[in-house]
Amino acid sequence: MQVLNALKSDKKDVIKFCKNTFSWGDYISEIWDYWYLEGNLFVVRENNSPVALSHASISKKDQQVWIEGIRVNPNFRRKGYASSLIQHSENQAIKNDCLSSFMLIETNNKNSLELSKKLGYVIKETWNFFSLLPEKSIASQIEFTKTNTKVFDLMRSLELFYVDSWRWYPLNDQQLSLLVENQQIIYYNDNDEYSVAVITSSKHFAKTMIVTLLFGNDLGIKKLLDYSKHLANLQNFKRIQVLTKLNKINDSQDIIKKLSFYLMWKKLE
Ligand SMILES: CC(C)(COP(=O)(O)OP(=O)(O)OC[C@H]1O[C@@H](n2cnc3c(N)ncnc32)[C@H](O)[C@@H]1OP(=O)(O)O)[C@@H](O)C(=O)NCCC(=O)NCCS
Structure with missing residues (x-):
């Protein structure tokens, strides 16, 4: 069995x-x-037809690979195809000097969890996905994070990830500065208790705003979500996807909890 580059016709x-x-x-x-x-879209074939696939998004800048879209035709499972696809992606990543491999697995997807653990992945963090709709509302008084501020230093001191198009990236100094420059990090200051979120727009799904809610208290989170709804409405987004390590989001009736995910990590060597 061979892992091959996908063809457009697949x-x-x-x-x-x-x-x-x-x-x-x-x-x-x-x-x-x-x-x-984007490239690095892999398949396994049987009788010239693809029966399994996965995609690897290699970030040289972050020295990480994000492995996504692992699918095996139900008639061809337990033959090692998913394992081979993942190992192939890891090898491509190692060739590109990556140090880490990540994937996202729904917490109740036991088969994938088994698979990833067998290949050496560990649960790094648990994330929750909520959905929210754009709304014509009065913008709340949030602020945009600037460098050399308390909130910026606080973010630097924590080991944080943010989500861009359903891929998790470390919020390192370089990335933080870039997001600050683009006014994508919003915060609310409630008597020196900060609530912070990163706003991006999906590169793959039409009119989809993605909000990474990093941390905060009930009031701050409400303000950040109100602002997101307002901005999404203003910019004609159709949906807002909120990703956060927070388990519960209080004080907002219209936010719907969808799924929970494990962020899986493996050190590449
Ligand atoms: C999960 C999935 C990708 C596994 O593909 P696969 O080609 O059958 O996996 P492999 O043959 O490489 O399995 C490797 C190991 O994973 C674990 N595993 C895979 N499927 C399993 C199952 N149904 N039950 C228990 N363990 C399982 C086992 O440890 C297995 O090793 P073993 O067969 O020696 O016991 C496949 O079932 C699938 O496409 N599921 C639906 C889509 C999905 O969940 N994708 C992953 C999203 S993160």
Whole structure:
């Protein structure tokens, strides 16, 4: 069995077995073209037809690989295909001087969890996904983070990740400065108790705003989410996806908890 680069024409066959992967469906049909263009989209074939796939997003800057979209046709499972795809992605990453490999696994996806643990991954963090709709509301008084401020120093002192297009990246100094420059980090100061979020827009899904809610208290979180709803409405987004390590978000009736995920990590060597 060989792991090969996907062909553009594989899409048709892949989509056939990637329709009802999860209880909510699947997103491979929407994302295939983007991943194909990005490169590092891999498949395993049987009789010339793709029966398994995965995509590796290699960030040389962060020296990490993000492995996503692992799917195996149900008729071809437990043959080691997913393991080979992951190992192939890791090898590509090592060739590109990456030090870490990450993937995201829904907390109730026991098979994938087994798979990742068998390959040496450990749970780094648990994240929650909430959804929210844009709303015409009065913008709350949030502020944009600037460098050389208390909140900036606080963020630097914590080991944080933020989410860009459903990929988790470390909020290192370089990334922080870039997000500050683009006014993508918002905060609310409640008597020196800070609440902070990073706002991005999905590169793959139309009109989707992604808010990484980093930390905060009830009041601050409400202010940040109100602002996000306002901005999303203003900028014609259709949906807001909130990703956070916080388990519960109080004080907001219209936020819906969707799923929980483990951020899995492996040191590459
Ligand atoms: C999870 C999935 C990718 C596994 O693909 P696969 O090719 O069957 O996996 P592998 O054959 O490489 O399995 C390697 C190991 O993973 C674990 N594993 C995989 N499937 C398992 C299952 N159904 N039950 C228990 N353990 C399982 C086992 O430890 C297995 O080793 P073993 O077969 O020697 O016991 C496949 O079931 C799938 O496509 N599921 C739906 C999509 C999905 O969940 N994708 C992952 C999103 S993060």
